[in-house]
Amino acid sequence: xxxxxxxxxxxxxxxxxxxxxxxxxxxxxxxxxxxxxxxxxxxxxxxxxxxxxxxxxxxxxxxxxxxxxxxxxxxxxxxxxxxxxxxxxxxxxxxxxxxxxxxxxxxxxxxxxxxxxxxxxxxxxxxxxxxxxxxxxxxxxxxxxxxxxxxxxxxxxxxxxxxxxxxxxxxxxxxxxxxxxxxxxxxxxxxxxxxxxxxxxxxxxxxxxxxxxxxxxxxxxxxxxxxxxxxxxxxxxxxxxxxxxx
Amino acid sequence: xxxxxxxxxxxxxxxxxxxxxxxxxxxxxxxxxxxxxxxxxxxxxxxxxxxxxxxxxxxxxxxxxxxxxxxxxxxxxxxxxxxxxxxxxxxxxxxxxxxxxxxxxxxxxxxxxxxxxxxxxxxxxxxxxxxxxxxxxxxxxxxxxxxxxxxxxxxxxxxxxxxxxxxxxxxxxxxxxxxxxxxxxxxxxxxxxxxxxxxxxxxxxxxxxxxxxxxxxxxxxxxxxxxxxxxxxxxxxxxxxxxxxxx
Numbered sequence: 001x002x003x004x005x006x007x008x009x010x011x012x013x014x015x016x017x018x019x020x021x022x023x024x025x026x027x028x029x030x031x032x033x034x035x036x037x038x039x040x041x042x043x044x045x046x047x048x049x050x051x052x053x054x055x056x057x058x059x060x061x062x063x064x065x066x067x068x069x070x071x072x073x074x075x076x077x078x079x080x081x082x083x084x085x086x087x088x089x090x091x092x093x094x095x096x097x098x099x100x101x102x103x104x105x106x107x108x109x110x111x112x113x114x115x116x117x118x119x120x121x122x123x124x125x126x127x128x129x130x131x132x133x134x135x136x137x138x139x140x141x142x143x144x145x146x147x148x149x150x151x152x153x154x155x156x157x158x159x160x161x162x163x164x165x166x167x168x169x170x171x172x173x174x175x176x177x178x179x180x181x182x183x184x185x186x187x188x189x190x191x192x193x194x195x196x197x198x199x200x201x202x203x204x205x206x207x208x209x210x211x212x213x214x215x216x217x218x219x220x221x222x223x224x225x226x227x228x229x230x231x232x233x234x235x236x237x238x239x240x241x242x243x244x245x246x
Numbered sequence: 247x248x249x250x251x252x253x254x255x256x257x258x259x260x261x262x263x264x265x266x267x268x269x270x271x272x273x274x275x276x277x278x279x280x281x282x283x284x285x286x287x288x289x290x291x292x293x294x295x296x297x298x299x300x301x302x303x304x305x306x307x308x309x310x311x312x313x314x315x316x317x318x319x320x321x322x323x324x325x326x327x328x329x330x331x332x333x334x335x336x337x338x339x340x341x342x343x344x345x346x347x348x349x350x351x352x353x354x355x356x357x358x359x360x361x362x363x364x365x366x367x368x369x370x371x372x373x374x375x376x377x378x379x380x381x382x383x384x385x386x387x388x389x390x391x392x393x394x395x396x397x398x399x400x401x402x403x404x405x406x407x408x409x410x411x412x413x414x415x416x417x418x419x420x421x422x423x424x425x426x427x428x429x430x431x432x433x434x435x436x437x438x439x440x441x442x443x444x445x446x447x448x449x450x451x452x453x454x455x456x457x458x459x460x461x462x463x464x465x466x467x468x469x470x471x472x473x474x475x476x477x478x479x480x481x482x483x484x485x486x487x488x489x490x491x492x493x
Contacts, residue, residue, distance in 0.1 A: 028327035046318045048299070060320060061327075067297050069311070071322010076279040076312075 024065040025052045032068055039203060040090070045082050046073055053090065056205030058083045084218065091204050092217030095119055098200070102193040104148040104166075104176050108140040115143035116235040118220070121201050121211040122148045124163055124179045125156035128226065129210045133180040135228055142232035148176070150194045151201040151209055160194055167192040214238060275316030276301040283319065290341075296333050297324060304341060307454030309334050335467060342453045343466025346397075349449065353442040355396040355416075355425050357384050363391030364464055364482045369399035369450045371458040372411040372428045376472040380459055381429040386475035392482070396425070398443045399450040399458050409443060416441040 019027075021041045029036055029052070036055040044051035049060045051073075060069040072083040108114050118139075122129045139146055150167070152159035162179060168188035169175035179185040201211075212225035214235060224230045269277075273292045280287055280303055290304035300311045300320075311320040324333045346367050354367075370377045380387075380394075387394055398416070400408035411428055417437035418424030428434045450460070454468065461469040461478075463485055473481060 031327040031330055032325050046313075046320070062297070066326065066328050068325040068327055069297075069320050069322050070325070071320060074283060074319040074321070076282055076317055076319055079283065 019065070021050045021063075024063065025050055025054075025059075025061045028061050028065045028068050029054055029059070044073065045075060049073075051086060053205075056203055058087060058205075087205070088213075088217035088219070090217070091213060091219075092215075094200060094204055095213070095217065098149065098193075098197070100147075102149070102197065104150075104172055105145065106136050106140060106148070106173065107145040108143060112140060113143065114145035116232070116239075117145040117147060117215045118225075118231070118235070119147045119149060119213045119215070121151040121197075121206050121209050121213075123150070123152045123156060123159050123209040124166065124185070125159040126153065126209045128222070130180045130182075132210050132212075132226060133177065136177070138228035139231065142228045144228070144232060144235065149197045149201070151198055151206060151211075152194065153209060160198070161187070163194045164189055164192050167194060216242065272301055272314040272316075275314065276303050276312035279312050279316040279319060280305070280310060295324070296326070296337075302337065304338075307338060307342070307452065309337060338454075338468070339463075339466035341466070342462060342468065343464075345449060345453055346462055346466065349397060349442075349446070351395075353397075353446070355421060356393065357388060357396075357422070358393035359388040359391060361391070362393035364479075365393040365395060366464070366469070366478070366482070367395045367397060367462045369446070369455045369458055369460045369462075370396050371399055371401045371408050372415065372434075373408045374401060374458045377459045378429050378431075380472050381426065383475055384426075387478060390475055390479045392475070392478060397446040397449070399447055399455050399460070400443070401458050404444055404447060409447075410436070412443045413438060413441050416443060 021043070022038070025041045026038055029038060033054070039053040039056070041050055041052045044060055046060065048063055050063060052059050052061055057070065058072070060071075060073055061067070072081060074080065075082055103119075120129075120132065122133070136146060150163040152163045162185050165185040165188045166172065166175045166179050168190035169185065175185055210222070210225070212220045212222070212231070214220060216238070218238070220231065220234060224234045276292050277289060280289060284305075287305050290306075292301055292303050294300075295302035295311050297311055299314055301314060303310045303312060308321065309324075311324065312318070323335065325331065326333055349367075358365075368377075368380065370381075384394060398412040400406055400412050402408055411434055414434040414437045415421065415424045415428050417439035418434060424434050453462070454460075457471065459472055461471070461473070463469050463482060465485060467485055469478075469481055
């Protein structure tokens, strides 16, 4: 009679330890935020934790499924913001799939050359997006190519229609510049990527506009990104740091 | 006599030296880790975290979790999925309660019903829209058994018209009427006297007030901004139940 009991105990142990990382995270998150969609689960650099993306945000879940941290993780010795690094990686992978046919590109005109490319999530009706674009010539002059992706925010009603109208106009960059200067872009419609880009931005946890990303997917704070010279210096600095790291 | 006055001081000095020398290695590791990442941080309590293998460090009104070996740090909100509790919020609440409770009734502007069931502390600014909205419904909060204790937090700082108005209200003959009038948009008659406005502003910064109104529940939980009387009552009745931010 002892044997079957022991066997049952063994089965139970196996059953528990066989919970996949996805199941563990799903179970923990269901208790705290039942409606949140879990996009990805992987091992964290931090021992004993899984790293998950839930609703566009990073969370850390202890492997026993009991504890959840909604926040950022740091590697002290290497002075790395692990969450920022992971977020950049995810964003880069997703953005690499967005071809130039879905972007509005302002590259430095010849004879200038682009040293860096930034991706900017933008909205026609956002004041800081307009302030950013007003300086497009200076960004280009500083060797920065700017690839815009539309992300019309719901707090700006009608901005999605304006984005579509800009997209569907004959001279897209000029229509964009005019709309950013406050001109009504009209009502043109056509197949366009605005909806897809909006969903993408949400899934990547892009919080607002303008959001400026370097080509490695890392985000640049607006107090730097809003100034062409500061942005150029920061992109140089990051490139040098990355080169030293490898 | 000299001895009696001296002794406690000496004892205190010894205790301090001893405490430092006897700091647990994991506390020292947490301290070193934090100093490495945020050198100018003002470190408060260091203690065992509810998260096994981690210390928790209070910095201002934030908690940083540091692994006992000092290798990893986590910042943000820690939840217990089993009990559905916000462990960061509840630890901070203990700290906030201590600091907020230290303000005596004489330094608050109190609007209370006959038999209060809950007392909330509200950091307020004369000129903020949601603060005014809240106060325009003060009778409704009171009717639901909620006592509202106001502390001043002039958002624009100590050299601002809102600060001067707060002082004028405090120094008015009929403080509560002056407060209610000012909240209705009436400019208070300029007045000056000894007042707690600057102290309350500093206290606000210590307990993480970053806008107005900022509302604290009786247990020190930061409720956040404006809630209607019904929402406020529901919130107070359901304190302690965690929901992940944004859900």
